[in-house]
Structure formats: C-alpha cells, structure tokens
Amino acid sequence: MTKRDWVMKSTVAVMLSTSLLMGGQVGQAAAKTQDSKQSDVVQIATSLIGKDYEYKAKGPKQFGSAELATYTYKQIGISIGSTISSLSKAGKKVSQNSVEPGDLVFFSSNGTGSPTFMGIYIGNDQFVYSSQSEDAVVLKSYSEYSNKFVGARRILDETSSSDNSGSKPEQPASNLADKVIKIGEKYMGTKYKYGSSSSTTKTFDCSSFTQRVFKEAGITLPRDSHQQSTVGTTVSKKNLQKGDLVFMKASVNSSSDRITHVAIYAGDGKILHTYGSPGVTYSKFDGTNWEKRVVKIKRVL
Template identity: 50%
Template sequence: MTKRDWLQKSTVAVMLSTSLLLYAEGGQAAAKTVDSQSSVKAEEIVQVATSLIGKDYKYGAVGPNSFGSAGLATYVYKQVGLTIDDTIAKLYKTGTSIPLDNIQAGDLLFFSSNGKDAPTFMGISIGNDQYISSSQSEEAVVLKQLSRDRKKLVGARRILAEDTGVGATPAPGKQEESASSIADRVIAAGKKYIGTPYEYSSSRANKKTMDCSEFTMWAYRDGANIDMGNGGARSQALFVKSNGTYTTDINKLKKGDLVFFMAYKGYKESDYKGINVPQQSITHVAIYLGDDKLLHTFSKESGGVTITDFKRTHWEYRFIMGGRPY
C-alpha cells in the first residue's frame, strides 16, 4: 500500500468514526455543539477543505493540485467567495483573534514547533477537534487531531462573521436580520458625526475633524465594534475584500455598506466614459444609507460630514465597488 493510499484510508476511517460518535449516546453533547454553530459558509469551507485531503504538498503552491501551508487556506476560502492573503505572516494578522478554547469550524489555526514563536505552519479547523493542513513532513494535505498538536498552537483567527459556525441551517432571514441590525448601528453612529468639520489626512487621535476614511473608521468602530485599522480608503477596501463581502454592481449595495470611488473627473456621466474602472485607484469612501443616499465627508465647503444624493450624480459615475467588512 502506498503512503497516499494509507493516508486516504486512514482519513476515511477517522471521519467515519467521528460521524458515528455524533449519533452514539456519548456523542450527544458533540452533536449539540455542532448544531449550535450555524453557518452555511463555514459548512462550505469544511466541504472544500475535506475534498482536498490527499493532495500534494508543495511549498508556496495555491492549488488546485498541490498546496503550501498558507496556500491551502487561500484556495479554500477563494472557492467559497472570500479573498484572503497567501502567506502565514499576513493571515496571522487578518480577521479576528479567537480564544483557543472557542475555536469553530472555518477558523484558521497557527502553529510553531515550540508553541511560542511566530507561526511556521497553519491549518483550517473543521470542528470536532479536527483540522486540515498541507503538511510538509507528510508531503500531502492531511486531516489531524487538534488536541494532539495543542502544545504547538500559537493562535487562531476568525475570518467569518461571529454568527458563523457549522451545523443546522439558520432560520430564514436570521443572517440578513443580523446584518441589517449591524448596518443600522453603523448608520446611527455615523449620523452622530454630521457637521464634524472636514480635514484632509486628519489625525485619528481625536474626532475634532475628519477625512472620509477616518469618518467611516469611527462609524464602524462605534456602531459595530469593527476595527478596520487606521488606513485610508484603499486600506479599508482591502479589509472589506479580506474580511467581508463586496460587489462591483451598484444595484446590489445594501444599507450600511462602505462605498468606494475613483478620483473626480467631472460632474457629467460622459466625463467617465471609456474608463477602465478596475484599473482606477480608490480615492474616497462613504457609507450607503439606502434610498439613494450617501453619508460621508469630502470637503470643507460641503460642511463636513453630510448626506448627499448618490445616483445620477458624479458619485454614481465614480463608483468602483462597495461592501461590508463582516
């Protein structure tokens, strides 16, 4: 029997025993835990990651036939519509740090040989004390037991929103209601700053003046406890792409979304014809209020943080993308 055949047979055996455990009398607590972690997205991550068991390890590879340690996570998340970084160092800083006793399916796990220093390899939790990793020593994508490697575990990061997990399908509308509630809080927090004076490249140390990205930074921190960092509009766009959902279709924007724009080239639609939108740099960010309105700040003359019309104005013609960082 080849090493690959042994690996695949062993994996099937482990996964089968885990499934049986859930239905055994002693496995009811585990089943209840799985049922309580409700997320279709996490289920998809588990399914994709599991399907790759037995694929070759190759340093720096990002699939589809071979994977490096970080490349496996990059590929899996891409298959479910989420773009994340492709190095261990960058992934170790993305998303939200999770207590090691609160790991859920879909979380990224980071390990070092001595359990103390910066991580040198990583994996994806699939729940039930298991994770999947592209292992250099085993030369393949393998299923592992987390408790056996606990001493090497140095951190866990959650890319998915807090209401994700694995198990039962959420009740109809539950996730959308949660997202809508967050959006309402962000908008309410943002409206409190209406009239705050505009200052280009303002200091993040206080709220006396704001530029566009400082305003959206505070609105999301105050309203949703989401920290996108101290960077500008382009940095926030990258954060949205890495941690949330986004669209380039202006008609798919939802209230509370961050909306990103290119530089001003004129007030007429014709001023933006022939422009390759994906190649344009992001220069401005606003919060979409719904009902064709934007909440943002962009000049001293406008009176600071204010509400403006969106469509049929230069803001519509300057639109690049929009989305939410959760």
C-alpha cells in the same frame, strides 16, 4: 497506502474525533449558537481534506491557503477576507494556547515575521490547511507546528451575538442595512483624520469609520479600504442597495484603479462616509464625481 485510502482514513478519524469534541452533536440540526457554528466550521473544513492545493484557488475543488478559510466561513454565511494578510488582522486575537475550534491559525517557516500559511483549528490538537508542499488540503497536529506559530484570530466571537453579528442575518438584510445607517448617523460631524486608530471614535478615516459602524452592527471588517474590498459579494452599480460598501479610486481621471476611499451606500442616491473638513457626512452620489470614481461595490449584509 493510496492517496484515496489516506484521505478516507484521515476523514473518518477526524469526524470521529470531532464528534467527541462536540459532544456527539455533529451533523444534528441545531440553532445557530456559538457551539453549533463551531461545529459547522469544523465539519466543512474536515470535509475538504484531500482536495487539491492551487495558489489562490477559491474552491470548491481546489484551494489556496487563505481561500480555504474564506470558503469555509462563506458556507455558514460569514464573509471574511481572502488573503493571509487581511485574515491575520480579522476578528479577535487569541493566544497560542487559547485556540478553540473554528479559530484561524497562522504560521511562518521560522516562527517569526508575517505569516506565510494558515489553517483552521478544529480541536483535539488538530488543524486543517491547504498545503503547497503536499499539494492537498491536509490535517496536521497543531502542537507539532508550535515553533512556526505566529498568531491566531477568532472570527466567531466577533460575529456571534444576539443580532446574528455577521452571519446571514435572520432579520431581513434591509433591516440590518437600516441599522448600519443609524449607527453611522450617530457619528455625524466626527472629525476626519487620515490613519485614525481603529480603537477611537473621536476621529475617523474612511475605512476606520466603515469598520466601526459595521462592527457595532455585529459584522467584522478588515481595517483598510483595500482589505475591506476583498470581503463580501461583488455587485454591480445597477444593483446597489442600502448598506453596500462603495470603493473608489483617487479621481475620475486617474488611470489607476487603486482603491483610496470607501463609503456606505445609504439609499436615495446618497452615501454616508467621512473625508476632509466635513468629517462624517452624507454626500450626494448619483451622477456626481463620487459615483464616477467607483471601482468596486461589495455587499456584506
């Protein structure tokens, strides 16, 4: 059997099983409910079977392991991380036996430690992943990889709610940005603590603050500022909009562009963030050292 024949046969088989899984509704127009988003993710992932593997490739013709998931979710308007490490912390943790279509599944060669490859579970004991050893996006049996399983994360639970939580918002992006700022303002004056737990609102560091604010607006972000800088769309400073995430280096004169701080652009030349003694606060941005320290700006709304 040629590779082309194998790809066609596999794709047809997957689409048939997927139709059964989704109650025969695959391909039909529907409201963006949880089930329809699952269906969209499954359709997109299976459509990529047979594409070439290439390390760190972002698609649409070639894919790295994590980048396959990033690309798939981007097609339904959801920004997630672009590395295995960041994705293994995204969304909600689920057990090995509780995975649902659309969940991200993670594996290592010996089933312990940090994940080294990952895929998208599509139901019917199957997952799709970009395989380095097979040099292609392939379909595999989930149960056959049970001894290599190290984790699963659910993105759609975290990003599906009445306010559209993380997908391309039905409400205008400006309205969602206003919501983000309003949520952030309720924490004004909350004390700063480096390494603050993401589970508390009694203290924040810069990235736990942005993660919390966006989570309450229905958008899932990774935990630390570097990971957060890998999601969303990069925009220039001249195109800065309310709600954008602004990432900064340690100082104006630093020779390194290593990201050490993140803030939310609040409009009117201000940023909303937390640091040092003021804790959560507004700071002037335009023309200040905050602006001069900018390394990257990302839009996730």
